[in-house]
Amino acid sequence: MIAELGHFSLIPALGLSVCLTVLPATGVYLRQANLMRLTGSLSAGLFVFVLFSIACLGNAFLTDDFSVAYVARNSNSALPVQYKISAIWGAHEGSFLLWSLVMAGWTLAVSQFSNGLTLDMRARVLSVMGALSVGFILFILLTSNPFDRILPVYPAEGSDLNPVLQDFGLIVHPPMLYMGYVGFAVPFAFAIATLTSGKLDSAWARWSRPWTNLAWSFLTVGITLGSWWAYYELGWGGWWFWDAVENASFMPWLVGTALVHSLAATEKRGVFKSWTVLLAIFAFSFSLLGAFLVRSGVLTSVHAFAVDPERGLFILAFLTLVIGGSLTLYAIKATGIKSDAGFEWTGRETLLLVNNILLIVAAGAVLLGTIYPLIYEALTDGKKISVGPPYFNTVFVPVVMLLFLVMAVAPASRWRSTPVEKFFKEQLLPGGGSFAVVAILVFFLAARFEPVVVLVVGVAAWIVVNLIRDLIGKVRHKSNKIVALFRQPVSYYGMLLGHLGIAISITGVCLTVYFSEEKDVRMAPGDVVELSGYEVKFKGVKKVRGPNYLADRGEIEITRARQPVVILFPEKRFYQAAQNMMTEADIDPGLFRDLYVALGDPIDDTAWAVRVQYKPFVRWVWFGGLFIGLGGIVTLIDRRYRAVRMRTSAAVETVGAMP
Amino acid sequence: MTVNKSLLIPLAVFVMLVTVLAFGFRLDDPHYLPSELIAKPFPEFKLRDLHDPDRILTVDDIKGSVSLVNVWATWCPNCVLEHPELMRISREEDLPLYGVNYNDESPKAIGWLERYENPFQFNIVDNKGILAIDLGVYGAPETFVVDKHGVIQYRHVGPVSREIWNHEILPVIELLRNQAGEG
Known part of the structure; x- marks a missing residue:
């Protein structure tokens, strides 16, 4: 009932x-x-x-x-x-x-x-x-x-x-993700409302900015949680698979990131108005597109929802109506929008535009890779193909590397126009210094010297150095520097946190990709295997009973130079109701490295297949994500928005009175 | 009112995208694909044997007699569901069964077969899903009837039950055997 x-x-x-x-x-x-x-x-x-x-x-x-x-x-x-x-x-x-x-x-x-x-x-x-x-x-x-x-x-x-x-991850991951996906409906609705009203001033950017930042923060945290969950729950230590469903959440994030930046430019400088409206439409369109790809079953994925052609048809029709309608409206109404202010090619506006273009190119590349199997099938009359991580890594990585470079130098640029010669002179030390210091660190501390690591982590260091320089620059000439720090708008700190988060994430991604070690070994009780300076000892397997499963629980003792580090208990669970086997990895997490142990299958009476992994800096991938999300949320408490709200309510009367 | 032409670009791109999606959608209609594959040769492949990783299996290994090729995985609950019927077929029917272990981890798959028993003559390791893509598999389990020349003659999506065997698969197999007898 x-x-x-x-x-x-x-x-x-x-x-x-x-x-x-x-x-x-x-x-x-x-x-x-x-x-x-x-x-x-x-x-x-x-x-x-x-x-x-x-x-x-x-x-x-x-x-x-x-x-x-x-x-x-x-x-x-x-x-x-x-x-x-x-x-x-x-x-x-x-x-x-x-x-x-x-x-x-x-x-x-x-x-x-x-x-x-x-x-x-x-x-x-x-x-x-x-x-x-x-x-x-x-x-x-x-x-x-x-x-x-x-x-x-x-x-x-x-x-x-x-x-x-x-798992805990599933309790929180989907709600967060949906808050993000659906949250992009708010800037979308603002964009459509603005287009229909025909009053495309920068007020709409000021209104939709906090909503966009909030939605985008939720999406950031949602994706981060998803990646973390995949890492500890799926049992093979990966944290990003370029799976169609992951891409479905990543594309709106990339476009949303572009939107967050372009809204800032529209609000502050009155530029890119038409482009920002388009991005607001895009961000939500990608959310809907993601929903279609995931739920219609046109793409197979590890996330596979039940496939039903009727559902796919409905979403496709809805998608066509909503996105097609808004893009048509855009084409008609966005004609003749003019920017309030001009800028030169050396201005910060140009860097923001480059940021937007690179993000859209990245999202486009991910979209192409995700739906390429469909295009290929359509063009070849039914032949099938799958697009894997190699494509995404080849196309995506160079684009975002360029993006990170732009990001590194952006804080040192100025609105409207930047004195180029001075700019390059000033950046010589932070840029060169970052790469040099990282190169020395990698040379002495890492297992081997990797030029790519120097490049990527060097850029990350450069980002951080320029953020710090920027912050110092803001208070240097003030008499009371501490008070000056507090006087900075909160949203400025949001930006610092977000960018810092990116630097942390790319450092984590790069180091864990290049320096992870993994061994799949057969281990009988008492066997020891050496991994990245740790001794991993298999002590045997016991049967245990959980609330709705039976499990084989392994005991694995890890030592380093004979000093105990940790004892891990990876499990192999059998869920009776669903008749399902699950690998429950056990992890010793750390700020600088994770030790990851998963139980494979029994080989004979006492011996098991065991997978042990050493994953340096893997936590940084998600720490960075949380910083980014936090950065977005922090901008919401900016006094400026509250103040602006009051001022706009006074200003609306005059705006409303205009023809 | 004049419309700035460049503003139409996003709309044009979107129309193209929807066309592709609609087309892909039609292609993946479950009623559409089977007929597409029937009477086509089983796709070429070169993949390892699950229990003997040094052995490379090719399409020639499934030729020679009428056979069932079953696409399965340890992560697939319906594969457990259909498993008793596959066991029955392997015991009672005079027909080789070959497994395609799809998007799986080999140690897991071997453990699964030990736990439930192995109805297959051999298992093709398709851990990257290459063969499954050529077969147009949307999910495990799927079962193909392949004749002795290696041509796909029937495809069943979803678990095989006694009902499905009697009414859908067996008639195809009998037809193939009769044809072979006559030819």
């Missing part, structure tokens, strides 16, 4: 989202303020009904109601309770319900925290967001109902959540 309530509550939710689409827009058209004012209550109603619906699904999981097909497929009475909750978004139907909840949540947030907006603008923005909700909720009702029952004969026991997903 409760499951049916969950299903039915999606119907008023659909009705409310239709009202949210139509009524405020009608209000704008007829200049009826009372219709425009409906946005707040309609958004709240929409959110409540979707929240109630997902709560009903949660209730079905918690009460083990296996007559609900979705619960029967993805849960089991022995499943620990936190996984019963996270199983709500463990497969296609439920995860899309979460997606819709997140959409309703962003809509509610925009309706509540947009006091600086004109009534007209708020109505337009929320009407666009309402229209998106209509699409998402219809999709659930028509093709992906998580409340379908198996009646009259339903299973007594569920077939359990995929063991790979029974």
